[in-house]
Amino acid sequence: MTELVIVAGATAASVVALMFGVWIAGLIRRDASIVDTFWGLGFVMIASIANVLSHGYAPRRFLVLMLVGFWGLRLAWHIALRSVGRGEDPRYAAMRAKFGDAFWWKSLFVVFVLQGVLMWVIALPILVVQTADGPARLGVVDGSGLLVFAAGLIIEMTADQQLVEFRARPENRGRVLDTGLWRWSRHPNYFGECLIWWGLWLLCSSAPFGFWTIVSPIVVTVLLVRVSGVPMLEGHLRTNRPGYDDYVRRTSAFVPWFPKQPEQADGGSNL
Secondary structure, eight states: OHHHHHHHHHHHHHHHHHHHHHHHHHHHHTOTTHHHHHHHHHHHHHHHHHHHHOOSOHHHHHHHHHHHHHHHHHHHHHHHHHHTTTOSOHHHHHHHHHHGGGHHHHHIIIIIIHHHHHHHHHTHHHHHHHHOOOSSSOOHHHHHHHHHHHHHHHHHHHHHHHHHHHHTSGGGTTOOOOSGGGGTOSOHHHHHHHHHHHHHHHHHHTSTTTGGGGHHHHHHHHIIIIISSHHHHHHHHHHHSTTHHHHHHHSOSSSOOOOOOTTTGGGOOOO
């Protein structure tokens, strides 16, 4: 328990330092969306610090470090490439316009501090699994968690790549991607992200205090489905993407499911 407290404090301090540094960089670049690139990197940092300071069951500890490292580095690279030449994300640009001259200091709290707090809370399964002595073997629950994580990662990577390829074709400008995984879900990348965190929680759940870190995947799911994921993105797409309303009517918002036929789509979206 003492080791968990030490690791929790050290990782919290590292998140504070990271977010403050990224806030300064965002002010210099006049681009608050730089924080998105550091989202995945923040979890890699937390997992690495926790691993160095912990003496938990080594196979599970290093497995989680490896999984988080691959996911976080890939996500950071994907977002960095996506952001090249695109300017500030419309979400942050809207905040900048709303707050005016006060944006420089308000953004510290409404963007960077908030994301830092969420990052640390979501990382709770990582902290627990790094410090837990047991169970001293990898079992069925660990295997289930690994399978859920792998499924989520494959779905997220595939959805991201399909979107990149779609946007790379000039003839698709202004069109709606409704093929591949995007035929079955309007946000398959978000669905994959949720599976990733439910998988990590499963890997942690059998450890002492592990079950209570279920707050992590719950927070991720609520954020993506009800707060900053689906609602914010769809508000922008409905306004700027012709044909998106029709796509909403026939396609599941989150969990992949069979598309509705035209006569079924009259009932509305699946948010």
